[in-house]
Amino acid sequence: MVEAVARAASIPPASLRRAVMLAGDAAEVAKAALLEGGAGLERFSLQLLRPIQPMLAQAADDIASALGELRTVALEWKIDGARVQVHKDGDDVRVFSRSLNPVTKAVPEIVEAVRALPARSLVLDGEAIALREDGRPHPFQVTMSRFGRTQDIAALRAQLPLRALFFDALHVDGEDLLDRSGRERAAALRQVLDRSLRVPRIELPTVAEAEAFFADAIARGHEGVMAKALAAPYEAGRRGSSWLKVKCAHTLDLVVLAVEWGSGRRRGLLSNLHLGARDPASGAFVMLGKTFKGMTDEMLAWQTKQLLELEISRDAHTVYVRPELVVEVAFDGVQASPQYPGGVALRFARVKRYRSDKSAAEASTINEVRALHAGALARDAAEGGAPRDQPKR
Numbered sequence: 001m002v003e004a005v006a007r008a009a010s011i012p013p014a015s016l017r018r019a020v021m022l023a024g025d026a027a028e029v030a031k032a033a034l035l036e037g038g039a040g041l042e043r044f045s046l047q048l049l050r051p052i053q054p055m056l057a058q059a060a061d062d063i064a065s066a067l068g069e070l071r072t073v074a075l076e077w078k079i080d081g082a083r084v085q086v087h088k089d090g091d092d093v094r095v096f097s098r099s100l101n102p103v104t105k106a107v108p109e110i111v112e113a114v115r116a117l118p119a120r121s122l123v124l125d126g127e128a129i130a131l132r133e134d135g136r137p138h139p140f141q142v143t144m145s146r147f148g149r150t151q152d153i154a155a156l157r158a159q160l161p162l163r164a165l166f167f168d169a170l171h172v173d174g175e176d177l178l179d180r181s182g183r184e185r186a187a188a189l190r191q192v193l194d195r196s197l198r199v200p201r202i203e204l205p206t207v208a209e210a211e212a213f214f215a216d217a218i219a220r221g222h223e224g225v226m227a228k229a230l231a232a233p234y235e236a237g238r239r240g241s242s243w244l245k246v247k248c249a250h251t252l253d254l255v256v257l258a259v260e261w262g263s264g265r266r267r268g269l270l271s272n273l274h275l276g277a278r279d280p281a282s283g284a285f286v287m288l289g290k291t292f293k294g295m296t297d298e299m300l301a302w303q304t305k306q307l308l309e310l311e312i313s314r315d316a317h318t319v320y321v322r323p324e325l326v327v328e329v330a331f332d333g334v335q336a337s338p339q340y341p342g343g344v345a346l347r348f349a350r351v352k353r354y355r356s357d358k359s360a361a362e363a364s365t366i367n368e369v370r371a372l373h374a375g376a377l378a379r380d381a382a383e384g385g386a387p388r389d390q391p392k393r
Contacts, residue, residue, distance in 0.1 A: 021237035051096035053237030066227035081129030126166030136221035294350035
């Protein structure tokens, strides 16, 4: 839609995207562009107390690949909390969720912490998280339970206090920092926040230092690390390559059951894989979800050729294939799902490689997948939390 409006208004798409990101309202920006042209976009800038779309990250397979891709990099803990954007204008402090919804009333302790900061005006990006007495995080769903209630906030706060940990400063005392480098924004963050309010961070680590930092984050119960290019600006609303997330991922060898035709730059190629695990009882395959992530151009071309040779039928969008091709898939976890017949689905699945050395009879079983899900539920129960059966981002 943004591309179409840009073309209709004869405005560079990048300019329109930036305005949408800053306004948080595509309809408002489209109206200005179509009625006023490029001049109409000038009024869309970062404004205190109005949220902007957050910058997002892509996934990396491991620390070494993240460092190799970004080169000049900082690492931060990847906190398993709720993304928050906090605006301060004098004594007026407002908190917004990742989806830009106002959540100020739900998080009074975060409001108080930011109101007490000496800076007159701020826009901060970070995470709200509930921590146990030993400093380890509660499961994500426990943290999120603080955001779904509008009554008895004082009692909830006493029972489950939240802590804010910030990783970016987008505005400080009248100065917008979106276009500043990551290194400069981190320096600004250090000037306005003490260590207790900042996500732990190291800059320019060696591979050994990065691996140790990652291991420490995992040992403390966090998801992994974020690798961030030090020279990159804050690309609001984009899932760019300047931020990479590295987590402890599981892998399974799954069978391709079908594949959907791609769109955009993947038009004419088979892209979105339907993934299945082997059922040892019946010999059939149980679908666990789909993915089009992690594929290189070479892989797309190769799998299109291979899967067309395995075709048994098709409809307008999907080619169904003989279940013979095995693919190694990385994923972040297993969640309950009524959508699929096995009752479970993979979270954030992405392709690592094809396993030409394995036959479909050697693929991972649905029993293995269910065991992973049961193990996650048992760990959450042991930690006193709710199950992580819903993906958060």
